[in-house]
Amino acid sequence: QQQQQQQQQQQQQQQQQQCCFDSAQPPSEVEDQSQSSSPASCEALESPGVAAECKLNLNRLPTPSVQDPTERLSSERPNSSWHVFIPPAKRRSSETIQGAIDDNYGLHPSHPAWAGQTKILLRNIPSRCTKHELMCFITAGVPSEKWTLNMPQGNKGRNRGFAFISAITPETAMELLHALWQQPIPTRVSQRPLRLQPCILG
Numbered sequence: 001q002q003q004q005q006q007q008q009q010q011q012q013q014q015q016q017q018q019c020c021f022d023s024a025q026p027p028s029e030v031e032d033q034s035q036s037s038s039p040a041s042c043e044a045l046e047s048p049g050v051a052a053e054c055k056l057n058l059n060r061l062p063t064p065s066v067q068d069p070t071e072r073l074s075s076e077r078p079n080s081s082w083h084v085f086i087p088p089a090k091r092r093s094s095e096t097i098q099g100a101i102d103d104n105y106g107l108h109p110s111h112p113a114w115a116g117q118t119k120i121l122l123r124n125i126p127s128r129c130t131k132h133e134l135m136c137f138i139t140a141g142v143p144s145e146k147w148t149l150n151m152p153q154g155n156k157g158r159n160r161g162f163a164f165i166s167a168i169t170p171e172t173a174m175e176l177l178h179a180l181w182q183q184p185i186p187t188r189v190s191q192r193p194l195r196l197q198p199c200i201l202g
Contacts, residue, residue, distance in 0.1 A: 109177035141179025
């Protein structure tokens with residue numbers, strides 16, 4: 001009987017050592033050994049004493065540290081929350097020159113806002129005025145080789161009351177301004193003058 005008790009104690013010690021060894025091994029190795037283990041050893045592992053010992057040893061193992069993704073990104077890019085200051089473009093705002101625009105004629109050619117501009121917005125165009133008619137009127141003051149005209153069309157083939165002139169150079173744009181300033185379209189019954197303003201005002 002004493003020999004049987006000693007053998008049982010030795011078997012329990014070996015099983016405890018084997019359990020602790022399995023807990024320290026990678027999961028793949030533990031799965032391989034669990035498949036090859038005998039049913040008797042599995043029943044022995046289910047005993048309360050062995051399970052408590054294995055659980056105690058598992059609690060002693062260091063837990064892997066899981067890093068927060070936000071902390072990882074902040075460590076990789078410490079200055080990611082910084083905003084690079086980009087100076088605004090040097091451009092005259094419409095608010096600063098809106099008061100200088102005349103309701104009937106638009107912005108005077110001598111205004112500093114025209115400096116460097118090559119696009120002119122024409123308003124107060126009669127609805128029945130055609131593109132060919134307007135081009136003939138403008139060509140009388142400045143040759144058509146120096147500029148191009150874009151007149152959006154509305155319903156029933158009529159224009160929408162405005163057009164865009166794109167000059168080759170700012171000097172040509174200034175010639176157009178002086179030629180069209182306070183001028184109505186002579187072929188139309190309406191004698192309302194064209195309203196001129198830079199395209200930056202919309």
